Amino acid sequence: MRTDGSVGIEAALEHEMLRSERTRLALLLALVGVAFLYSLLLVLLAPELLARSVGGAESAGDFWRIPGCFALLIVHLAIVRVWVTRRIHRGAPLSPPARWALGVIEVSFPTLLIAVFPSEPAWRLASPVLLLYPLFIASSALSLSARLPVALGIVAAVEYVILSRVLLADVDPAGLPAWATAPNPFFSRGIALVLGGCVSGFVAGQVRRRFLEVFRATEERARIARTFGQHVSPQVVERLLAQGTRPASEMRFVCVMFLDIRGFTTLSEGRDPAEVVALLNRLFSFMIDITNDEHGIINKFLGDGFMAVYGAPVSDGGECRNAVRAARRILAALDAENTRSGVVVRVGIGLHAGEAITGEVGSAERKEYTVIGDVVNVASRVEGLNKELGSRALITEAVRRALDPEEQGLPDRGEVPVKGRAEPVRVYQLA
Numbered sequence: 448m449r450t451d452g453s454v455g456i457e458a459a460l461e462h463e464m465l466r467s468e469r470t471r472l473a474l475l476l477a478l479v480g481v482a483f484l485y486s487l488l489l490v491l492l493a494p495e496l497l498a499r500s501v502g503g504a505e506s507a508g509d510f511w512r513i514p515g516c517f518a519l520l521i522v523h524l525a526i527v528r529v530w531v532t533r534r535i536h537r538g539a540p541l542s543p544p545a546r547w548a549l550g551v552i553e554v555s556f557p558t559l560l561i562a563v564f565p566s567e568p569a570w571r572l573a574s575p576v577l578l579l580y581p582l583f584i585a586s587s588a589l590s591l592s593a594r595l596p597v598a599l600g601i602v603a604a605v606e607y608v609i610l611s612r613v614l615l616a617d618v619d620p621a622g623l624p625a626w627a628t629a630p631n632p633f634f635s636r637g638i639a640l641v642l643g644g645c646v647s648g649f650v651a652g653q654v655r656r657r658f659l660e661v662f663r664a665t666e667e668r669a670r671i672a673r674t675f676g677q678h679v680s681p682q683v684v685e686r687l688l689a690q691g692t693r694p695a696s697e698m699r700f701v702c703v704m705f706l707d708i709r710g711f712t713t714l715s716e717g718r719d720p721a722e723v724v725a726l727l728n729r730l731f732s733f734m735i736d737i738t739n740d741e742h743g744i745i746n747k748f749l750g751d752g753f754m755a756v757y758g759a760p761v762s763d764g765g766e767c768r769n770a771v772r773a774a775r776r777i778l779a780a781l782d783a784e785n786t787r788s789g790v791v792v793r794v795g796i797g798l799h800a801g802e803a804i805t806g807e808v809g810s811a812e813r814k815e816y817t818v819i820g821d822v823v824n825v826a827s828r829v830e831g832l833n834k835e836l837g838s839r840a841l842i843t844e845a846v847r848r849a850l851d852p853e854e855q856g857l858p859d860r861g862e863v864p865v866k867g868r869a870e871p872v873r874v875y876q877l878a
Contacts, residue, residue: 460658461540464591465531468541471589472528475553476521478582483517490514509565516560523552546590547598554583554599558606561614568614572607572633580607580640585647593652600644604637696806699759702766702798702846703823704743704774705830706734707752709793727751730792733780741773746818752794754827756818759805767800767849771877774798774840778878796840796877797830800849828865829874836860840877847875 490510527549534541557579564571580603587596611633708714708730715723731753738745742765743757755773758766774796785791803820829841838860847855862871 460591460655460662462535462538463658465535465541467589467591468546469528469531469535471586472524472531474589475583475586476524476528479517479520479524483514483521486510486517487514512563512565513560516556516563520553520556543592546592547595550583550587550590550595550599551602554580554587554603555606556583557603558610561607561610572611572614577607577636581643584640584644588647588651588654591651591655591658593648593655596647596651597641597644600641600647603644604640607640608633608637696804698802699762699805700766700800701756701758701803701805701818701822702770702800702849703803703818703826704738704755704757704770705749705752705797705827706755706777707749707795707830709795709834711751714790714792726790726792729788730781730784733784734777737773737776737780741769741776743769743773746816754823756805759803759818760816767798767846768851768854770798770800771842771846771850771854774842774877778839794839795830795833797826797828797833798840798842798846798877799826799829799872800843800845801825824867825865825872828867829872832863832865832874836863836874836876838876838878841874842877844873844875 490513531541557576560576560579561571561574564574564576566574584596584599584603587599708727714726718726731748734753735745738755741757742761742763743755744760745753746756747754755770757770757773763769777796778794781792781794799822801820801822803818803822805818806816825843829843832841833839841860842857847857857875857877860874860876862873865872
C-alpha cells in the first residue's frame with residue numbers, strides 16, 4: 448500500500464511530466480514551424496530548382512505535399528499542447544496509453560513524409576527527412592519515461608525498414624546505386640534509430656530518478672518541518688535526513704529547558720498589540736538561534752515562553768552541557784537587548800535531565816514530535832521556583848552532575864518541594 452508521502456511524490460512527478468510534455472510540444476512546434484516555412488519558401492520561390500535537385504517529381508506542384516504535411520503536424524502539435532495545458536490546470540495526469548499514442552503518431556510523421564515525398568525512392572530513403580526520426584525520439588525523453596523513447600526507436604526502425612522494402616520493391620535495381628539495392632544500409636539506419644531510442648530512454652530514466660530523489664528529499668524536509676516545527680536548525684535537519692528513518696517512539700536521555708518571560712501581562716499593558724508581538728519576535732529570535740546553536744530544538748511555544756529539548760531527536764552526548772551553555776548565552780543576550788532597547792525584560796529558566804519517551808503523537812491528519820515524562824514536569828516546576836528563590840535560572844542535581852567538574856561549583860539552593868512530587872528536588876542557581 449502506498450503512503451501519503453509516496454502518493455504526493457507521484458502526483459508531483461506527474462505534474463512535472465505534464466509540464467515537460469508541454470515544453471516538448473512547444474519545442475517541436477518551433478522546430479516544425481521553421482521546417483514548414485523553409486519548405487514553403489522553397490516551393491514558392493524555387494520550385495524548378497527543387498525539382499531538379501531531388502528529381503522524380505512529375506510536376507513542381509507535387510512539392511506542395513511537403514509544406515502540407517508540416518502544416519498538418521503543426522495543427523496536431525498545437526491541439527495536443529492546448530489539451531495538455533488544460534490537463535495541467537485541472538491537475539489531471541496524462542495516461543500512459545495517451546502518451547504512447549501521441550509518441551507513435553509523431554514518430555510516424557517522417558515515415559509519412561518519406562512516403563509522399565515527390566522524388567526517387569532511393570533519394571527519399573537517404574534524404575534529410577531521416578533526421579526527423581531522432582528529433583522525435585530524443586524529444587520523447589522529456590516525458591521522463593525510460594521505456595517510451597526505446598519503444599519509439601523500435602517503431603521508427605520497423606517503419607523505416609518496411610518502407611524501404613516497399614519503395615524499392617518495384618524499382619529496377621539496374622537504375623539504382625549499389626548501396627540502395629543492398630539491405631544493409633537500411634537495416635543499419637534502423638539499428639541506429641533503436642540505439643538512439645535506448646540512449647534517450649536511459650537519459651529519461653536518469654532524469655526521472657533525479658526528479659524522484661529531489662521530490663523525496665523535499666517531502667522529507669517538509670515532514671521534518673511539520674513534525675518539529677519551523678525552528679529546527681539545518682544541522683538537525685541534515686542529521687535526521689541522514690538517519691533515513693522516521694523518529695520512532697523511544698526512551699531517551701534528554702535535558703529539558705523551560706523559559707518564561709516574567710511579568711508579561713504587565714509588560715504588555717498599555718502597549719499596542721503589534722508592538723508586543725514585535726517585542727516577542729525580537730526576543731524569541733535570538734533565543735531560537737542560541738537553542739539551535741547548542742544542538743537543541745524548540746519543542747513548544749507557550750505564549751510568553753517555550754520548552755526546549757536537548758538530546759532528542761538527535762544527540763551528541765552533551766545534552767546537559769549544551770542546555771546550560773544555552774541558558775547562559777540567552778541570559779547574556781537578554782541583558783544586552785535590555786540595555787539596547789531600554790525595555791527591561793526578565794525571564795526565568797529551569798533545567799532538568801532524565802529519561803523520557805520521545806516520538807510522534809497525534810492523528811493521521813496532524814502529528815507533532817513531543818517529549819513525555821517526569822523530566823518535563825520537573826523542569827516546568829523548577830522554572831517556576833525562580834520566583835520564590837529570586838533567581839533567573841535554576842538547574843537540578845541531575846543536570847549539575849552531568850557538567851564538567853569545573854562547572855559544578857554552583858550555589859546550592861537546597862532541596863525544594865516541587866508540586867506534584869512526593870520528594871523534594873535539590874536545585875542549584877545558575878544565575
